[in-house]
Amino acid sequence: MASRSETTPPASTPSSARLAFAGSRRGRWPALAAWAILAVIGFTLAPRLGGIQDDAQINWLPADAESTEAKHLAETEFNQKNLTSLLVVYTAETPLTPEAHAAAAADRAALDALAAPGERTTGPIPSEDGQALMLVVPLADTAIDADGExxxxxxxxIVQEGLPPGLEAGLTGGAAASRDMESAFEQLDGPLTWMTVAVVALVLVLTYRSPLLLLLPMVCIALSEQLATGLAYLLGRYADVTINGQNTGILTVLVFGVSTDYTLLLVSRYREELLRTEDRFAAMRAALTASTPAIVASAGTVVLALAVLPLASVSSTAALGPVLIAGVASAVLASLTLLPAVLSLFGRAVFWPLVPRHDPAEAAAPAQRRHRFWGRVAGAVSARPRLIAVATTTGLLLLSLGWTGLSIGLERSELLTTETASQRVSAAMAEHYPAGAFEPVEVYVRDADTDAALAVLEAAPGIAQTEAPVRAADADWVRIDAVLADEASSDAAEATVRDLRESLAHNDTVSTALVSGPTATQIDLAAGNDRDLRLLVPLILAVVLLVIVLLLRALTAALVLMACTVLSYAAAVGAANLVFKGLGQDNVDTSFLLMGFLFLVAMGIDYTIFLMTRVREEVPRWGHRVGTLRALTVTGGVITSAGLVLAATFTVLALMPLTMLMQLGILVCAGVLLDAIIVRSLLVPALALWIGERFWWPSRTARRPTPAPAPERQEAND
Structure with a gap:
C-alpha cells in the first residue's frame, strides 16, 4: 500500500492556499481579469522604452571617474554637449595631386551643412607622407539620433561624388563608431526577441510534444516580457534609471529564460499531481503548493543579488539591477498567477496528445520505474559517491585552468564581432597618421596653468604631438588635445595616460588637471569594473548563502552548495576562455567577470535550489540517503530541461554582433550547462551522500523517518 504522501496532494497551509488561489475553480477568473489589465498596461508602455534609451558613453562610466568629471566640464564650460566628430579620410597609393586637395576642400564646404549649429568642418589635414587628407566634421548627437542613417x-x-581617379575616401571617427554600436544595439530588439522565442518554443516542443503546452506558456511568457518592458520604461521615465541597449537586451533574454524555467517546474509537478488525483483543481493546488517555495526562493535569490547592483560605481552596471528586478518580478508573477489560471482552463487536455490519466498505482510506482534514466544516474551516484565527487571536482578544477591567460579589456576594433566600413577606414588612416590621431587625449586645466601643462605634455614620450589650446568662452578653463603615439586602446597608450595623470597631479605648477578622451575613459571603466567586482562579488555570495541557509535551515549544506557554485563559475570562465581563444579572441570585456558571476551565481543556483527543495521534502519521509536519491530521480528531467532552456536563450546573445554580449552569452551558456548537468546531477548529490546526515547540520531534517510500508521499503532498497 502506498503512503498518503505518495497518493494525495500535500496538505495546504493558509499561506499556500492563498498562493494557489489563481489556479482554483473560482480564482482563475479574477487572475485572468487582472492579467488582462496588466497586458494592456504592458503593451501600452513597452513600445515607449526605445524613446528613452540612452547609449551615451557617459552613462557607462563610473560617476566619480576623472574622465566623467572631464566630460561634464566639456559640456558645461566648452559647450560640447552632445557633440561627436565624423572623420572623412582620403587616401591614395601615391602623393596626393592638386585635384585631390581641391576635392577635399570642396567636400569641406558641402559638409558644413551637416555640422552641428555654430560648428564648422576642420581641414583638410594632410598626413606627413603626403598620401592622405582628413576632414573633421562636428555632428550633433541629436541629429544622429533623429535619422543617423x-x-x-x-x-x-558628398564624399564619393566627383572623386579624382586613384583617390579613395571613407567615413570613420567617433560618430561612425557610435553609429556602428547603435546599429548593433538595434539588432537587440526584433531579432533578439524572435530568436529567443524560437529557442524557447523548440525546447517546449521537444519536452512536452503538445501544441497547447507550446502555445499557452509562450503567451504567458510574452505577456510577462511586455509587462517587464513596461516597468523598465517607468523606471527610466520616473525613477532616473538609465536605460541602454545592454540592459534592455539582457532583460528580454532573462525574462524568457527564467519564465521558462518556472514554467517547466510547475507543469512537471502539475502532471505528477494529475496522476494522483482526479480533480484538476486539486492537482493544480498541490502543484502550486509544492512548486511555489522553490520558485520564490529561486526568484528571491536573483532579486536580492540584483538589488546590490545599484552599489556599483559603473553607471551601466548600477542601472542593470532595477531593470532586471522588474523582469524577474514579472516572470514570477506570471508563473504563479497567469500560468496556473490558463492551465486550469484546459485541465488534462493541455497535455494532449500525451494526456496524463488519474492513476494512483502509477503515481505510487517506484520513482526509478517512472524515471528510468535518472534512476540509473541516481543508482550510479549511490554506488560510488566519493569517486563521483572527486572525479567531478577534479574535472571542474582542470577546466578552470582555462582561466589562465584571460586578458581583460577590448580594443576598439574588437567591440563588434564583424568588421565595419568605419573600422576599415580607421585602419587605412592609421597607415598615414599617428596611431592615436583618431582618438586624442583631452587635458583640461586652468588658464593660468596652460604653459606648465603644455610642458608636461611635450615631455611625455608617448605623446606624438600637441594641439593649440582651446579656451572656454565664459570660464577660466583650457582644453589641450594631444595625439598619442600609440593606438588609443593599446597597453602603451594606457601607460602614457596613466603617467600623464600622475605627472600632472604631482606638478606643483599645475593646480587642477583632468585627463579625458577614449584611452582615459577605457582606463576608468576598467578600474570601475575591477572595483565593483571586489565589492559586489562578496555581497552577492553573502546574499545567496543567506537565502540557501534560510531555505534549507542547514549551514553545512549551504556552504557545500556555495562552494560547488563558485567552482562551477570558475570552470565556466575557463571553458568560455578556451572557446574565445578558438574563435581568435584574445581579450574579454571589462564587465565580463562581474556580469558572468552575477548571472551564474544568482541564476545558476536555481537548479540546485530546485533539487534541494525537493530533497528537503523527501528526506523526512525516507531518510537522508534514499530521500536525496529520490529527489535526484524525480527532478532530473525537468531541471535538465530548464537548464537547457536557459543555456539556449543566452546562446542567442552569442549570435549578436556586440562582443560584450556575445562573450556573456557563451559564458552563461557554459556555466548553466555545467551547473545543471554536472554540479546538480552528480557533484551535489554525491557530496550529500558522502557527508551523510551531517549535511543538514544544525537542522533535524535528516532525522530517521517512520518505517515505510513494504512497497516503499522495496523502492528504498532499489
Missing part, C-alpha cells in the same frame, strides 16, 4: 548616407554621397 540618412545623415551618414548624405555625408558619404
Amino acid at each position: 540618412a545623415l551618414f548616407a548624405e555625408a558619404d554621397a
Whole structure:
C-alpha cells in the first residue's frame, strides 16, 4: 500500500492556499481579469522604452571617474554637449595631386551643412607622407539620433561624388563608431526577441510534444516580457534609471529564460499531481503548493543579488539591477498567477496528445520505474559517491585552468564581432597618421596653468604631438588635445595616460588637471569594473548563502552548495576562455567577470535550489540517503530541461554582433550547462551522500523517518 504522501496532494497551509488561489475553480477568473489589465498596461508602455534609451558613453562610466568629471566640464564650460566628430579620410597609393586637395576642400564646404549649429568642418589635414587628407566634421548627437542613417548616407554621397581617379575616401571617427554600436544595439530588439522565442518554443516542443503546452506558456511568457518592458520604461521615465541597449537586451533574454524555467517546474509537478488525483483543481493546488517555495526562493535569490547592483560605481552596471528586478518580478508573477489560471482552463487536455490519466498505482510506482534514466544516474551516484565527487571536482578544477591567460579589456576594433566600413577606414588612416590621431587625449586645466601643462605634455614620450589650446568662452578653463603615439586602446597608450595623470597631479605648477578622451575613459571603466567586482562579488555570495541557509535551515549544506557554485563559475570562465581563444579572441570585456558571476551565481543556483527543495521534502519521509536519491530521480528531467532552456536563450546573445554580449552569452551558456548537468546531477548529490546526515547540520531534517510500508521499503532498497 502506498503512503498518503505518495497518493494525495500535500496538505495546504493558509499561506499556500492563498498562493494557489489563481489556479482554483473560482480564482482563475479574477487572475485572468487582472492579467488582462496588466497586458494592456504592458503593451501600452513597452513600445515607449526605445524613446528613452540612452547609449551615451557617459552613462557607462563610473560617476566619480576623472574622465566623467572631464566630460561634464566639456559640456558645461566648452559647450560640447552632445557633440561627436565624423572623420572623412582620403587616401591614395601615391602623393596626393592638386585635384585631390581641391576635392577635399570642396567636400569641406558641402559638409558644413551637416555640422552641428555654430560648428564648422576642420581641414583638410594632410598626413606627413603626403598620401592622405582628413576632414573633421562636428555632428550633433541629436541629429544622429533623429535619422543617423540618412545623415551618414548624405555625408558619404558628398564624399564619393566627383572623386579624382586613384583617390579613395571613407567615413570613420567617433560618430561612425557610435553609429556602428547603435546599429548593433538595434539588432537587440526584433531579432533578439524572435530568436529567443524560437529557442524557447523548440525546447517546449521537444519536452512536452503538445501544441497547447507550446502555445499557452509562450503567451504567458510574452505577456510577462511586455509587462517587464513596461516597468523598465517607468523606471527610466520616473525613477532616473538609465536605460541602454545592454540592459534592455539582457532583460528580454532573462525574462524568457527564467519564465521558462518556472514554467517547466510547475507543469512537471502539475502532471505528477494529475496522476494522483482526479480533480484538476486539486492537482493544480498541490502543484502550486509544492512548486511555489522553490520558485520564490529561486526568484528571491536573483532579486536580492540584483538589488546590490545599484552599489556599483559603473553607471551601466548600477542601472542593470532595477531593470532586471522588474523582469524577474514579472516572470514570477506570471508563473504563479497567469500560468496556473490558463492551465486550469484546459485541465488534462493541455497535455494532449500525451494526456496524463488519474492513476494512483502509477503515481505510487517506484520513482526509478517512472524515471528510468535518472534512476540509473541516481543508482550510479549511490554506488560510488566519493569517486563521483572527486572525479567531478577534479574535472571542474582542470577546466578552470582555462582561466589562465584571460586578458581583460577590448580594443576598439574588437567591440563588434564583424568588421565595419568605419573600422576599415580607421585602419587605412592609421597607415598615414599617428596611431592615436583618431582618438586624442583631452587635458583640461586652468588658464593660468596652460604653459606648465603644455610642458608636461611635450615631455611625455608617448605623446606624438600637441594641439593649440582651446579656451572656454565664459570660464577660466583650457582644453589641450594631444595625439598619442600609440593606438588609443593599446597597453602603451594606457601607460602614457596613466603617467600623464600622475605627472600632472604631482606638478606643483599645475593646480587642477583632468585627463579625458577614449584611452582615459577605457582606463576608468576598467578600474570601475575591477572595483565593483571586489565589492559586489562578496555581497552577492553573502546574499545567496543567506537565502540557501534560510531555505534549507542547514549551514553545512549551504556552504557545500556555495562552494560547488563558485567552482562551477570558475570552470565556466575557463571553458568560455578556451572557446574565445578558438574563435581568435584574445581579450574579454571589462564587465565580463562581474556580469558572468552575477548571472551564474544568482541564476545558476536555481537548479540546485530546485533539487534541494525537493530533497528537503523527501528526506523526512525516507531518510537522508534514499530521500536525496529520490529527489535526484524525480527532478532530473525537468531541471535538465530548464537548464537547457536557459543555456539556449543566452546562446542567442552569442549570435549578436556586440562582443560584450556575445562573450556573456557563451559564458552563461557554459556555466548553466555545467551547473545543471554536472554540479546538480552528480557533484551535489554525491557530496550529500558522502557527508551523510551531517549535511543538514544544525537542522533535524535528516532525522530517521517512520518505517515505510513494504512497497516503499522495496523502492528504498532499489
